Amino acid sequence: MIVVKVGGGDGIDRGAVCSDLAKLWGEGREVILIHGANAETNRVAEALGHPPRFVTSPNGMTSRFTDRRTLEIFEMVYCGLVNKGWVETLQYLGVNAVGLSGIDGRLFEGRRKATVRSVEKGKVKVLRGDYTGTVDRVNRHLLDLLLGGGYLPVLTPPGVSVDGEAVNVDGDRVAAAVAAAVGADVLLLLSNVAGLLARFPDESSLVRHLTLSELDQRLGWAQGRMKKKVLGAMEAVQAGVGRVVLGDARIDRPVSRALAGKGTVIECGRE
Amino acid sequence: MIVVKVGGGDGIDRGAVCSDLAKLWGEGREVILIHGANAETNRVAEALGHPPRFVTSPNGMTSRFTDRRTLEIFEMVYCGLVNKGWVETLQYLGVNAVGLSGIDGRLFEGRRKATVRSVEKGKVKVLRGDYTGTVDRVNRHLLDLLLGGGYLPVLTPPGVSVDGEAVNVDGDRVAAAVAAAVGADVLLLLSNVAGLLARFPDESSLVRHLTLSELDQRLGWAQGRMKKKVLGAMEAVQAGVGRVVLGDARIDRPVSRALAGKGTVIECGRE
Numbered sequence: 001m002i003v004v005k006v007g008g009g010d011g012i013d014r015g016a017v018c019s020d021l022a023k024l025w026g027e028g029r030e031v032i033l034i035h036g037a038n039a040e041t042n043r044v045a046e047a048l049g050h051p052p053r054f055v056t057s058p059n060g061m062t063s064r065f066t067d068r069r070t071l072e073i074f075e076m077v078y079c080g081l082v083n084k085g086w087v088e089t090l091q092y093l094g095v096n097a098v099g100l101s102g103i104d105g106r107l108f109e110g111r112r113k114a115t116v117r118s119v120e121k122g123k124v125k126v127l128r129g130d131y132t133g134t135v136d137r138v139n140r141h142l143l144d145l146l147l148g149g150g151y152l153p154v155l156t157p158p159g160v161s162v163d164g165e166a167v168n169v170d171g172d173r174v175a176a177a178v179a180a181a182v183g184a185d186v187l188l189l190l191s192n193v194a195g196l197l198a199r200f201p202d203e204s205s206l207v208r209h210l211t212l213s214e215l216d217q218r219l220g221w222a223q224g225r226m227k228k229k230v231l232g233a234m235e236a237v238q239a240g241v242g243r244v245v246l247g248d249a250r251i252d253r254p255v256s257r258a259l260a261g262k263g264t265v266i267e268c269g270r271e
Numbered sequence: 272m273i274v275v276k277v278g279g280g281d282g283i284d285r286g287a288v289c290s291d292l293a294k295l296w297g298e299g300r301e302v303i304l305i306h307g308a309n310a311e312t313n314r315v316a317e318a319l320g321h322p323p324r325f326v327t328s329p330n331g332m333t334s335r336f337t338d339r340r341t342l343e344i345f346e347m348v349y350c351g352l353v354n355k356g357w358v359e360t361l362q363y364l365g366v367n368a369v370g371l372s373g374i375d376g377r378l379f380e381g382r383r384k385a386t387v388r389s390v391e392k393g394k395v396k397v398l399r400g401d402y403t404g405t406v407d408r409v410n411r412h413l414l415d416l417l418l419g420g421g422y423l424p425v426l427t428p429p430g431v432s433v434d435g436e437a438v439n440v441d442g443d444r445v446a447a448a449v450a451a452a453v454g455a456d457v458l459l460l461l462s463n464v465a466g467l468l469a470r471f472p473d474e475s476s477l478v479r480h481l482t483l484s485e486l487d488q489r490l491g492w493a494q495g496r497m498k499k500k501v502l503g504a505m506e507a508v509q510a511g512v513g514r515v516v517l518g519d520a521r522i523d524r525p526v527s528r529a530l531a532g533k534g535t536v537i538e539c540g541r542e
Binding site: 013020044047048049072075076077078079080081083084085088091092093096097098100101103104105106139142145146149151160163164166167245251 | 315318319320343346347348349350351354355356358359362363364365367368369370371372375376379410411412414417418422429431435436437493518
């Protein structure tokens with residue numbers, strides 16, 4: 001069982017990812033795909049006159065401030081345009097894909113965090129009305145039902161709160177939780193960078209291999225969105241996923257190559 | 272088994288529909304929900320600078336001309352905003368809903384009609400690049416899998432072509448095909464009108480009961496979108512669905528009331 005997360009940044013080759021997945025699926029590998037849609041959401045939000053707003057928390061994490069209108073735009077792009085785009089591409093290649101968000105069947109459920117702390121001009125402000133949440137529980141029953149029926153699940157944020165509200169959740173953390181829940185052998189986190197870079201953005205500084213204990217020390221290397229990927233990788237390995245690869249989704253055969261170790265390979269490291 | 276289709280016009284009370292469905296679901300009735308999103312799609316298309324274009328075919332049917340950009344906007348609103356809105360409202364009420372389009376698992380499949388004939392200023396023009404299709408086959412396997420697992424399917428256009436392309440399909444025809452495929456006892460087609468009106472828009476002229484043979488003669492009564500509802504109703508009854516009700520989704524307890532016969536009741540009429 002492989003869980004593949006593909007980011008939503010520019011430059012990702014959806015056709016190459018899907019062709020590669022179709023080949024693996026045809027060989028009998030069980031696959032779950034999770035995708036993002038960050039860059040496209042920003043463009044649609046701008047076009048609709050509700051531009052994105054990002055906040056930086058006191059611990060240095062950047063996230064999208066998600067008021068109700070932003071959540072609606074987020075759903076349009078993640079669950080509509082982009083999820084159905086992935087499903088269509090896979091169907092076109094003969095893979096019987098089914099696209100779902102975390103609200104559907106309460107696929108990934110957590111707690112809503114209605115307030116968020118934001119550092120602005122050196123001061124910490126509390127912002128209210130945020131629809132952001134955690135991923136605490138994965139509905140493995142529904143995933144098993146689909147996989148058992150011969151369908152490839154294509155999953156996307158948002159998730160759902162315990163109260164049944166849609167909440168923005170981080171796609172990399174979703175991928176880690178899904179990989180842990182289904183007992184995946186491998187989790188691939190593919191995006192528009194080559195992997196974890198010791199000196200971002202210098203791609204010649206790619207870190208090829210890390211153990212969990214090394215990763216903990218080197219979290220500081222991760223810049224921007226890579227921080228959440230590294231956190232997702234740590235969570236997955238701690239939860240028993242054998243191997244996580246931070247790989248490149250801009251290249252040909254991106255899934256097979258990440259499976260073969262191209263990118264940053266993260267393992268538990270008890271040798 | 273009940274199949275409920277709710278239109279996408281203004282004035283529909285989503286909360287009332289979902290409360291009513293939650294009650295029926297809690298009593299053990301099996302339900303499949305299908306929804307539209309017409310009015311909201313027009314608004315988003317306007318806001319994104321790609322306003323809707325409608326064409327009237329030589330036989331008097333009006334439909335949305337769906338170029339690829341329109342199809343993307345259509346997916347954003349139908350599969351994103353509106354489908355996840357229905358699922359969220361049902362989840363909030365404790366119903367484990369799962370939202371899917373016709374592309375997902377090839378749930379409803381047909382033929383793409385890439386050209387459409389349009390009557391403009393009395394002349395018939397042929398328009399190319401249309402992503403519109405028919406509904407020829409329903410994937411009952413996936414619906415049974417979900418219903419058997421305790422999930423309420425919430426379905427939305429688009430459908431999928433045999434070649435795996437997303438295609439705009441009419442929601443009422445989808446509802447008829449789904450009701451026939453699952454052997455539903457009743458199909459409810461709820462919208463923002465009271466039913467079939469003999470003198471549209473005079474609601475006091477509501478037609479309370481029709482048999483299939485009467486319906487055939489009175490297709491001329493149906494105006495605008497009601498034409499497709501009447502066609503959907505005819506297809507469903509011809510395919511063995513016991514009863515179709517054209518009912519009102521603007522009122523309290525809209526599902527129970529339509530089940531009780533409020534609206535236009537259409538039956539085979541072999542007495």
